[in-house]
Amino acid sequence: MTDYKSEFLQEAREFVELMNQSFLKLEKGEKSAIDEIFRAVHTIKGMAGFMEFKNLEKFCHKLESTLGQLRGKDVSEEVVDILLSSVDVISEMLNKIESENNDDVDFEQILEKISSIEICKEESDTKKLDLELKDFEDANLKITIKLTEDCQMKGVRGLLILETLKSVCEIRATEPEETKIEGGCDFFIVYAKGDANAIEEALSAVSEIEKFSISEIVKPSAQKTVEVEPKAEKKVESEECELKVEKREVKKSESIRVDIQVLDTIMNLIGELVIIRGRLLQISSKYSISELSEAINIMDKSVTRLQDEVMKLRMVKVERVFNKFPRMVRDLARKLGKKVEFTMEGLDTELDRSVLDEMSDPIMHLIRNAVDHGIESPEERIMAGKSEVGKIKLSAKREKSNVVIEIEDDGKGLDLEKIRKKALEKGLIAENSNLSDEEIKALIFLPGFSTKDAPTEISGRGVGMDVVKTTVERLGGSLKLISEKGKGTKIRIILPPTVAxxxxxxxxxxxxxxxxxxxxxxxxxxxxxxxxxxxxxxxxxxxxxxxxxxxxxxxxxxxxxxxxxxxxxxxxxxxxxxxxxxxxxxxxxxxxxxxxxxxxxxxxxxxxxxxxxxxxxxxxxxxxxxxxxxxxx
Amino acid sequence: MVKVLIVDDTAFMRKLLKNILFSAGFDIAGEAENGKQAVELYKQLKPDVVTMDIVMPEMNGIEALKEIKKIDPNAKVVMCTAVGQEQMVKTAIKLGAKGYIVKPFQAPKVVEELKKVAKV
Missing domain, CATH: 2.40.50.180 (CheA-289, Domain 4)
Structure with missing residues (x-):
């Protein structure tokens, strides 16, 4: 089982990421997002079950059923809050699984909150159930039929089965509807009133049925069970379809997961190869043996191509890192009581994986800064004659041979006077030094500089602007800061697409x-x-x-x-x-x-x-x- | 032994079906080359199962099915059909046909269909 653990964790985390994104979509009113979340939770549940992490499985199960009830409904911010924190619980469990190999995380509290969502929604659901029930109220049998795979003319077979059934019982409803069965489908359900034995006998006279089952519908007290059963059945079916679709997708892209270390090793070896190629080129030009230089020329081309291909392998879309930011901005803004509209552009811009990984924290820091220090509170913004909602834009684009990442906000901008005072206090500049605006702006990149007197929970995380700057420069990039008081700040990071x-x-x-x-x-x-x-x-x-x-x-x-x-x-x-x-x-x-x-x-x-x-x-x-x-x- | 009446206007098809069914242990009660003959033979032979081609001269398979059902409401008729004739088979089924086999015939399928319908 431990063999699968790392794969399990990796995939589960990808799904967690997907859930985070989808919940935000849901909040914006994209109702279809719930299906994605549903699928993610369901898959995690399945994997957890297989890996025997009972708490995670149980929690996902609960979450899944709640989500099922939210389908097609408007979801309030508060509900999204609860759901997002339940995603955090899943993350926490995954972390614990990684470090301690168990999923003992207390989730009772959050479970209660999740349940509270259900209660207010349940009423409308039962009404819907009643409506659907009326059509086959007096049906006492549920017959499920599956045709053989090699069945010829499935529509005709379906009709034959329906006709056969009609000769021995009364059909109340079918799933899908009769015309669809006559159009041909592998699997269908018939709700009927009649005698099970007679039906069994009649059906056994029809060929090309892989299997059929007849079950009694238990009536009086629980009308619900009638509905629940077919619903569960439906679910299984649709999941099967989803699974199939997934498989097809995998086939299409034919991708495999490769450890980044393996790529690094390959990259290193190619580096060696490039060097050897240079040596061989020199040797061949020295001795001028035509066969040798011909062979080396061919090798030269292959090595160049190989190098290009491996460079491509290392490229990943910035999306991979950017996708976690919307959730972060949302949580942060809510915590600080600010209103922020966060947009991202150029998500499919590609960057060397190691460059992107290194940039992840610095970019996060810059965005935190934008929310925390850049964007003003709604009141301040209104006073300043701006829209209540602050805007932050994160973009990535390719510019010549570089990748440019920009973080832009329409907040209050840098307060140069405040920066100067702070730098004086910290002894970073001399009392009488006469600095240009540009020089003052550059001060914020000095180690140990922070304008907030008491660092908030958000910005006091050890990554300062100096770390941002040194990281960018270490990667061979550069950083520009453009800021105008009252109008906003823009940080432009120029990075080489690769470092190797x-x-x-x-x-x-x-x-x-x-x-x-x-x-x-x-x-x-x-x-x-x-x-x-x-x-x-x-x-x-x-x-x-x-x-x-x-x-x-x-x-x-x-x-x-x-x-x-x-x-x-x-x-x-x-x-x-x-x-x-x-x-x-x-x-x-x-x-x-x-x-x-x-x-x-x-x-x-x-x-x-x-x-x-x-x-x-x-x-x-x-x-x-x-x-x-x-x-x- | 299950008695079968084979109805088809081509000798080749009748021979083919005969071979398939005979080797599967059916008793070939008789053969008819059109609907009219089929109805006559049904009265005489009282077979357990009929294989009925659809497109035939004199009287087609659908008409013959109707006639046979009039004589014997419990008659077990299996329609012989080809791809593209779905609609006609559906009509036949609504008229009481108990099964169908699809040309080109696959011996195991034909045998299974007839055994099921004849409840062997």
Missing amino acids: IIKSLLVSVGGQIYAIPLSNVVEAVYVDEKNWKKIHGNPFLLVREKPILAFTLSEIFGCNGGNGRKVGIIVERENEKFALIVDSIIDQQEIVVKPLTGLISKVRGFSGVTILGDGTVVPIVDVSSLLGGDRFG
């Missing part, structure tokens, strides 16, 4: 080759006497008359730079430009990033290494940490 293979500029410094990620590079200019200036002792490179602070890499790395004309690589970091002075540019190429591990993993200034075709190990410059204060801490 990047485009880079190979440069030479003191005879050693270094790689600079192209995502950081703005432009490159030759250094000469005219554009090289020293201002207050600091070197600057003039680019189109604008001074840019310059860093000579040979000095930073402590080696002797080469002679001759140097090149200034202009890089961008947090809206600021810097010039890195190198000896020369060698090439521009795609490199496979190998992360630094062990002792050297803490070296700042480098994000990893790569191996070139000839086997040379090349450090990859991490612009952000290279220029970030304590260089080799």
Whole structure:
């Protein structure tokens, strides 16, 4: 059984996710969402039963029957609250199953709440039952008939059965209706008044019936049972259909689950292959054996394709992470007494799985911030002449070779004065420092900065804006903050779609080759006497008359730079430009990033290494940490 | 032994059915090549089961069924039909046919149908 546990948990969690989304749809009035929820609960119940987690099974069962009664009805916010918290109970059970292998979670309280939903709904249900019952009130038998699979002319057979039955009893109702049976169906139910033995005898004279059963309908006290039975029967049938549909879908996409670690290993191996390919290319050009170079050319193409395909494998839709946000925003807004309309765009934008996973928490933090700090209370909003409902938009889109994620709200925007004061208090800036608006905005990204005096339950979770920024930069991306007081805040995150293979500029410094990620590079200019200036002792490179602070890499790395004309690589970091002075540019190429591990993993200034075709190990410059204060801490 | 009357206007079909039913242990009481003959033979032979083709000269299977039912309301008639003739079989069933077999015949199905109808 333990073999299945991880699969069970994974799938169950997917269903929990689906339920969260569907409940929100339901709240918005999409009544069909309840069917999806129903299916999810039912599947979890089935799986739990198989795995012998009794509490979970019982809880799902209860939830299922309640949901059944909500079908086709309008559902209030309060009911959705209860239902959402019941989804949380399921999650909690799943967590407990994962960590302790049992599902002992107290769910009595929530069960009571769920039951309270039922009571107010029950009345209308019984009325409906009565109506449906009238047609076959005096039926005493329920006959179910299933035709054989190879039955020829099912409609004719159905008619023959009905005619045969009519000769021995009185048919009160059928399911489906008679015309449908005559149209041909494998399975049907007949409610009739008559003698069971006679019916049995008559039916046994009809061929191509796989099986039939005749049961007495128990009458007097419980009219309900009459109805309940066929209903249960119907359910089984429709579930069968659903199951079939599901299977077909699986067949169509023919997908399998793969552990992300396996993908990483494959990616690594392909990285090695790419390096070897480079070596072989070099060797073949050295010896110029035509057969060899032909073979290598073919291999070259295959490896390139293989690399592309594996990169695609790693891509997942942002939906995977984004989908949990609507529920979060809803709960948060309700808790804070704010009204928020949360929209998402570009859900099918694809991003490398590891990038997306890393970004999950930062994006969540930004959205929390938007709800907590950005959007004002309804009263404040009305005072400010805005609509009572605040808007938050989360979007993802592909822009050239990057993926852009934006979080936008129409709240109160950043209060620059407040930020400045706070930074002063925390000793992050000096009393007399004269900062531009942009510089003040940048302050919120400093570690240990928070404008709320007492962090609320929501925002005090350890992930600060500084973590958001460092995560984005570590992934080779950049972050921009646009905010206008009273109008709102927009945070724009630009990410490379993948981290494993990047485009880079190979440069030479003191005879050693270094790689600079192209995502950081703005432009490159030759250094000469005219554009090289020293201002207050600091070197600057003039680019189109604008001074840019310059860093000579040979000095930073402590080696002797080469002679001759140097090149200034202009890089961008947090809206600021810097010039890195190198000896020369060698090439521009795609490199496979190998992360630094062990002792050297803490070296700042480098994000990893790569191996070139000839086997040379090349450090990859991490612009952000290279220029970030304590260089080799 | 169950006595069968085979009604079909083609000799080939009659032979085919005869072979199937004979080897399954039925007694072939007689053969008719149209509806009129079938009604006559029914009166004479009093078979347990009749296999009745639908499209035939002189008198078709539906008419013959009606006539036979007039003679014997409990007559057990099995219609021989082909894909596309569903509507006619349905009519026959409403008129009291007890079963049907579909051309091209599958021996086991034919035998099962007739055994069921004859309650063997």
